[in-house]
Structure formats: structure tokens, C-alpha cells
Amino acid sequence: MTSRHTAIVIGGGILGLATARELAQRGHAVTVLEKEDHWAAHQTGHNSNVVHAGLYYAPGSEKARMSVAGNRSIVSYARSRGVPVSVCGKLVVATSESELPALRVLASRAEANGVPARLITQAEARSYEPHVACVAALHVESTGIIDFPAICAALVADLSDADLRLSTPALGIRSSSTGVEVATGTEVLRADVLVNCAGLHSDRIARMAGLTPRARIVPFRGEYYELRPARASLVKGLIYPVPDASLPFLGVHLTRMLDGSVHAGPNAVLALRREGYTWRDFSARDVWETAAFPGTWNLARKYAYPIGLDEVRRSLSKRRFAASLAKLVPEIVEDDIVRSGSGVRAQALLPDGSMVQDFLIETAPGQVHVLNAPSPAATCALEIGKYIADRVA
Structure with a gap:
């Protein structure tokens, strides 16, 4: 980028922080607003910490594409920052003959999405999980476990030059010809672009900004x-x-x-x-x-x-x-x-x-709103951050 732009990111979960990091790396001056008194306070801090492989999602969807790429990038990032991570794999088990057709469909979807997975017998499944009950299973090699709140702490450390504000809710948003204004209760912040990563309140933030979200x-x-x-x-x-x-x-x-x-x-x-x-x-x-x-x-x-x-x-x-x-x-x-x-x-x-099955991101002049990013969004956070930064650019 040839000029330094300003961006306000609403939401201090893994997606907001990953997006802020990507914007900062591209030269934006970034402010992050989080209404709670700590980072990763809600969805990020209350999930199962699974790094998903991209197994379940429709081929060609953003979830499929970003999960496969995100699996690699989030594990690589964790290891580079000393964040605990274990790529242990998982079993998806068919516990009756009636579930075998669906298991085969899942195996075909894994192949279409480029996910390393293979169908295995009951005996092979027992070699991984001695106490499991199944007639067959799908072994997914790239699934892992990670400490997502620790990932957020690492992202915060990467944002040492950004303006990071806890206990700072967005109470009003107004667009103008020169950008966007966000009222916090104590001041009005101005920026070239607004990025809404507010998770559970993302639709409300979008309406506050003047959009009529379809979801x-x-x-x-x-x-x-x-x-x-x-x-x-x-x-x-x-x-x-x-x-x-x-x-x-x-x-x-x-x-x-x-x-x-x-x-x-x-x-x-x-x-x-x-x-x-x-x-x-x-x-x-x-x-x-x-x-x-x-x-x-x-x-x-x-x-x-x-x-x-x-x-x-x-x-x-x-x-x-x-x-x-x-x-x-x-x-x-x-x-x-x-x-x-x-x-x-x-x-x-x-x-x-x-x-809404796939990620849902809507835009307006000077605004990007993430309106559907449940699991596997944590796995995909670095990839979604890149996607949003591209939209901002």
C-alpha cells in the first residue's frame, strides 16, 4: 500500500484480532474495540479448541477452502509462537450399518476438499481408540487441538503498535463522505474503514451502521x-x-x-x-x-x-x-x-x-461486516483475516 489507512475493528475474539493483525501487516493503522474487559471473552474462549480439517463442508464453499488452508496456517502460527498444539487426528465413527452410506459420502467430501482422510475397519479404529464402538470409521489425519485463547494472546502481542481497547463498546456508528465514525460513550473515533467482527452481536452492529443484513x-x-x-x-x-x-x-x-x-x-x-x-x-x-x-x-x-x-x-x-x-x-x-x-x-x-451454511460477509462503502462465522471460524481465522483485508483494499 502506498498510503497509510485507518481501520476500526469491532470485536476482540480470534477473528477480530486476526483481521486486525492482517490489516496492520498491510500498513493500516488499526484500532480494536472489545466491549468486555479481556480478549476472547465469548465464542473464542468457550469452544472445544479443535483445529478442524475441512471435512464437513460443501466442496467449493468458503468454509471448505478456508478450513483446509486455515488448518495449516493456524498450526504453523501456533508453533511459531510457542502456543500449545497437537495434531492428533480424529475418528468419525459409524456405529451401525445404516450410517455407512453417510460415512462414505463424508469420505468423498474429504477427498474433494483435499483433506487427508481414509476409511478404516473396526479393527483399525480400535487400534486408535481401543474402547470405541463402530462398524467402520473415517480417520482424519489433520484434525488437532490447540489453545485458541493463547493464540489470541499471541495476536495481541503482534499488535503492539495498534490501539487496543478493552471495555470499550461501540454505541453508535455513522458513515460520512470521509469514512466512518464510531461513538464509544467517551469519544468519537474516526477511520477510513470499519470491520465488524462482533460475533454474537454482528447483526446488531451492522444495523447500527445502517445496513439491513439479510440474516x-x-x-x-x-x-x-x-x-x-x-x-x-x-x-x-x-x-x-x-x-x-x-x-x-x-x-x-x-x-x-x-x-x-x-x-x-x-x-x-x-x-x-x-x-x-x-x-x-x-x-x-x-x-x-x-x-x-x-x-x-x-x-x-x-x-x-x-x-x-x-x-x-x-x-x-x-x-x-x-x-x-x-x-x-x-x-x-x-x-x-x-x-x-x-x-x-x-x-x-x-x-x-x-x-446460513457458509461464512457470510457483507460490505458497504467503508464497511465490512462478518455476519456468519461460527465453527470452524477459529480454525480459519488467519485466512478470514486475509479475505477481509483484501475486501478492505
């Missing part, structure tokens, strides 16, 4: 258990079920973390607050917006029964949750699991009730 964020909470330490040896790496192709969620799975603990989950239930990590977290505004949006009711008509009801039952019943895990590892019983944390997925929903 609405509807929050889904994912709840986790973990195996008691004495039972953690039942899982050596990552064990996933064959997913329902009609849903964006991958199903309850088992993940051995970097510290040796084994997390189980998540399920998927509608959250009663955009940052609603428990059933007790409630926001009248958030519930009203969700209930008033036609897409919510259209989604409910498709999935409320039996899928949605089953998810709620599993949320409320430890026994049901354990039974879901036992389909993958039969030795797991109810007493083997204890409640762990939760995360909230910012799922973009269209008025017809369909979930």
Missing part, C-alpha cells in the same frame, strides 16, 4: 460435560459421530484436551440470551428479538420435534447425555461424567428458517 443471529448454547479423571483413559484423541447432514451441528463428541482431560459435547439448545451460558441467563430483549423473527418459527417448524425436543431433554438429563456418549464408547456411564462449561454459537438464520 439474523440466533444464539444456540452448547453444553459440555467432561469425563472424571479416572475415566479419561477411555479416550485417546477425538471421537465424532457421523453427523446429520441437514444440521450445522456435528453431534455430541469426545475430545481429549491438551491437559489430558476429556470433554464431551456439545449439545445444541436455543439460548435465552445472546451470551446465555446457562438456562438461568435471560435477556428480555434477546428473547423478544428471537421470538419476533419469522426465521425462528420457520426453523422450529422444521426441527422442534423431535430434534429440538431431544436436545432439550439431553440438556436437562445427565443420563441422556451419558447415553449419547455411550453410543461412541459403550463403557461410559452416567457416573463417569461431570458438568463442564458451555459455549454459545452465533448462528445466522434467514427469514425462511434456513441456517
Whole structure:
């Protein structure tokens, strides 16, 4: 670039920080606004820390392309910064003959996307996971585990020359002929370009900036258990079920973390607050917006029964949750699991009730808005940052 531009990035999760880093490397003067008092406060800090391989996504989609590239770039970045990472691979297991066709489709999709994966027999699966139950499995070599909050700390260190502001929400946005203005409550900041990486509040920020986004964020909470330490040896790496192709969620799975603990989950239930990590977290505004949006009711008509009801039952019943895990590892019983944390997925929903499957990025003069970037966005963060910087340029 021949001139130094200014950029304001709203959102201090991994995507906002990765985008800010890319913009700074290209010569922009960058300000990052994060409303919480620490980085990676929400989606980034509450996920399963899985580095995805790009297995599940439609060939040719941005998710497929960026996942494969992002898998390599985020692992390389972690190793260069001394951030803990383990490329341990995972198993996607068919637990019955009826799941074999879907498993083969998944294997074909992996091949189309350039993901290193191969179909293996039950005996081979047991060589990776001695306690797993399956009739066949797909071994995905490039899946890994990483410390995403530590990645964010490294990105912050890379942004030593940027203006990084915690506890600074964006309260008003106005475009002008010379750029964009953002009111924070204490001052008005001006820049050539605005980048919205606000995750759970990205659609609100877009509306604040004068856009009418075609999708609405509807929050889904994912709840986790973990195996008691004495039972953690039942899982050596990552064990996933064959997913329902009609849903964006991958199903309850088992993940051995970097510290040796084994997390189980998540399920998927509608959250009663955009940052609603428990059933007790409630926001009248958030519930009203969700209930008033036609897409919510259209989604409910498709999935409320039996899928949605089953998810709620599993949320409320430890026994049901354990039974879901036992389909993958039969030795797991109810007493083997204890409640762990939760995360909230910012799922973009269209008025017809369909979930936006790919990343959704909308632009306006001087503005770039990331309106759908749930999992695998953390894996793809460096690649999405490059994509956004290209749009800014």
C-alpha cells in the first residue's frame, strides 16, 4: 500500500484480532474495540479448541477452502509462537450399518476438499481408540487441538503498535463522505474503514451502521460435560459421530484436551440470551428479538420435534447425555461424567428458517461486516483475516 489507512475493528475474539493483525501487516493503522474487559471473552474462549480439517463442508464453499488452508496456517502460527498444539487426528465413527452410506459420502467430501482422510475397519479404529464402538470409521489425519485463547494472546502481542481497547463498546456508528465514525460513550473515533467482527452481536452492529443484513443471529448454547479423571483413559484423541447432514451441528463428541482431560459435547439448545451460558441467563430483549423473527418459527417448524425436543431433554438429563456418549464408547456411564462449561454459537438464520451454511460477509462503502462465522471460524481465522483485508483494499 502506498498510503497509510485507518481501520476500526469491532470485536476482540480470534477473528477480530486476526483481521486486525492482517490489516496492520498491510500498513493500516488499526484500532480494536472489545466491549468486555479481556480478549476472547465469548465464542473464542468457550469452544472445544479443535483445529478442524475441512471435512464437513460443501466442496467449493468458503468454509471448505478456508478450513483446509486455515488448518495449516493456524498450526504453523501456533508453533511459531510457542502456543500449545497437537495434531492428533480424529475418528468419525459409524456405529451401525445404516450410517455407512453417510460415512462414505463424508469420505468423498474429504477427498474433494483435499483433506487427508481414509476409511478404516473396526479393527483399525480400535487400534486408535481401543474402547470405541463402530462398524467402520473415517480417520482424519489433520484434525488437532490447540489453545485458541493463547493464540489470541499471541495476536495481541503482534499488535503492539495498534490501539487496543478493552471495555470499550461501540454505541453508535455513522458513515460520512470521509469514512466512518464510531461513538464509544467517551469519544468519537474516526477511520477510513470499519470491520465488524462482533460475533454474537454482528447483526446488531451492522444495523447500527445502517445496513439491513439479510440474516439474523440466533444464539444456540452448547453444553459440555467432561469425563472424571479416572475415566479419561477411555479416550485417546477425538471421537465424532457421523453427523446429520441437514444440521450445522456435528453431534455430541469426545475430545481429549491438551491437559489430558476429556470433554464431551456439545449439545445444541436455543439460548435465552445472546451470551446465555446457562438456562438461568435471560435477556428480555434477546428473547423478544428471537421470538419476533419469522426465521425462528420457520426453523422450529422444521426441527422442534423431535430434534429440538431431544436436545432439550439431553440438556436437562445427565443420563441422556451419558447415553449419547455411550453410543461412541459403550463403557461410559452416567457416573463417569461431570458438568463442564458451555459455549454459545452465533448462528445466522434467514427469514425462511434456513441456517446460513457458509461464512457470510457483507460490505458497504467503508464497511465490512462478518455476519456468519461460527465453527470452524477459529480454525480459519488467519485466512478470514486475509479475505477481509483484501475486501478492505
